[in-house]
Amino acid sequence: MTYYYVFDETTREINGPVELPFVPGIGTQLPGNAFELPEMLPPAEPGHVWVWRDGAALQLIDLRNRLVYRKDSGIPLYWNELGPLPDYLTAIPRPGEYYVWGTDDWVLDAAAQREGQVYEANVERDKRLRDVVIRVAPLQYAYELGEAASDQLTALQALKRYTVKLAQIELQTGYPSTIDWPVAPARFVVSPAV
Known part of the structure; x- marks a missing residue:
């Protein structure tokens, strides 16, 4: 037949x-x-x-109509061809930004992860320091001119201690993956806009 x-x-x-x-x-x-x-x-x-x-x-x-991933960057692509994937692609999604393609799977690049965490910690620390500087400057000027009230002097000292603690976050045991952020003096915590 x-x-x-x-x-x-x-x-x-x-x-x-x-x-x-x-x-x-x-x-x-x-x-x-x-x-x-x-x-x-x-x-x-x-x-x-x-x-x-x-x-x-x-x-x-048949891997059509699926997301596949570039091995060099993890960028997802929409695949619509029959047959095996070219060598520069994989069907395995990249687990996170600090992973690189190994022999047959994604592998964590610990050095890149640490570098990224240090960068993120520095950005957050610098943001917090900028917030403090805005509050310290008027108190510091009042102190230098001899016009600071006792509550202003107390606030100035508390903000300076807070600033020192922020500057020392890299001395913490878990840094940079785990950071115990110092708490700003209660009087100077900025509440989010509603």
Whole structure:
């Protein structure tokens, strides 16, 4: 018995078997995208499809309509081709920004992670220090002019202690992955705008 199949002109994915119409006086006509096989194709393996390539039916992995990831950056791409991924792509998502592609999986780059955590800690520390400087300056000027009240002097000392603690965060045991941020003096905590 003969089995007829057709393939998609773009992807070469096989469909079938199909029944082709019999035309009286002419017989069965094969369209340009059809072929015949003496045996029926078995079902494709899970995650694969049958394709017609170089005059033969073969199975290719089907990763279409999926996100894949660049091994050099972890950037996701939408994939829409049949067959194995090129060497620069993987189907494994990058677990985090400090991971790099190893032999067959993502590997944590501990040095890059530490460097990133130090950077983030410095940014947060500097933001907190800027907030303090705005509050310290008027108190410092009042002190230097001899016009500071006792509560202003107490506040100035508390803010200076807070500033010193901020400047010493890198001395903490868990730095930079775990930071016990000093608490600003209660009178000078800025509440978020509502």
